[in-house]
Amino acid sequence: GQSLEQPSEVTAVEGAIVQINCTYQTSGFYGLSWYQQHDGGAPTFLSYNALDGLEETGRFSSFLSRSDSYGYLLLQELQMKDSASYFCAVRDYKLSFGAGTTVTVRA
Amino acid sequence: NAGVMQNPRHLVRRRGQEARLRCSPMKGHSHVYWYRQLPEEGLKFMVYLQKENIIDESGMPKERFSAEFPKEGPSILRIQQVVRGDSAAYFCASSPGHSYEQFFGPGTRLTVL
Numbered sequence: 001g002q003s004l005e006q007p008s009e010v011t012a013v014e015g016a017i018v019q020i021n022c023t024y025q026t027s028g029f030y031g032l033s034w035y036q037q038h039d040g041g042a043p044t045f046l047s048y049n050a051l052d053g054l055e056e057t058g059r060f061s062s063f064l065s066r067s068d069s070y071g072y073l074l075l076q077e078l079q080m081k082d083s084a085s086y087f088c089a090v091r092d093y094k095l096s097f098g099a100g101t102t103v104t105v106r107a
Numbered sequence: 108n109a110g111v112m113q114n115p116r117h118l119v120r121r122r123g124q125e126a127r128l129r130c131s132p133m134k135g136h137s138h139v140y141w142y143r144q145l146p147e148e149g150l151k152f153m154v155y156l157q158k159e160n161i162i163d164e165s166g167m168p169k170e171r172f173s174a175e176f177p178k179e180g181p182s183i184l185r186i187q188q189v190v191r192g193d194s195a196a197y198f199c200a201s202s203p204g205h206s207y208e209q210f211f212g213p214g215t216r217l218t219v220l
Contacts, residue, residue, distance in 0.1 A: 004149075030206055033208075035211075040144075040196060040214070040216075041213060041214070042111075042198070042211045042212060042213045042214060043150065043198070043211045044211070045208050045209070045210070048208060087149055087150070089149075089150075091206075093155065093162075093163070093205040093206065094140060094152045094155055094163065094166075095140070095142075095150070095152065095200075095209060096152060097142075097149035097150045097151070098149050099147075099148055099149045100147075100148070100149050
């Protein structure tokens with residue numbers, strides 16, 4: 001089976017940088033995905049790492065270390081609209097999600 | 108290109124009734140996944156289907172739950188004899204293949220009275 005751990009809450013101010021860590025134990029692994037969810041709406045794909053290293057997509061970056069079973073999502077230049085829940089998910093042919101990290105951005 | 112569509116968006120049922128949740132994947136996507144989300148929790152995988160085939164239903168409760176993805180029409184998640192514990196948000200996702208990014212629909216929020 002799959003097991004993922006991520007912090008439950010993070011609070012930061014506008015313009016700051018936030019890092020959300022994710023550790024996982026898995027029996028099947030293609031890569032690590034990150035999703036954003038606002039107020040229980042549709043999860044929106046943010047980033048995917050299949051190989052070790054850093055993937056950068058605008059203000060968001062994601063990192064993976066397969067040997068450490070560890071990844072993180074980096075949110076830079078935080079904006080109020082970034083207040084949401086962020087989920088890491090192990091992808092084999094299905095997604096196995098962590099419990100989510102609630103990010104609150106303050107003015 | 109329309110995204111993943113789910114209906115109804117909200118569904119209220121009394122205990123013992125049946126719930127039918129529909130999912131139309133994105134155009135060109137033949138792989139459909141169903142997930143359930145309880146409040147303050149992550150999404151839990153339920154079932155993975157391709158056209159006319161159930162590939163993996165390891166996340167589905169053994170009783171009362173069934174899913175299908177017919178050759179024509181939407182994928183259906185069916186819950187028979189609903190109980191209060193079935194109250195949750197049910198999300199459908201689709202992809203063009205099993206190793207591709209999944210796109211999620213807006214979800215169906217099921218409330219069992």
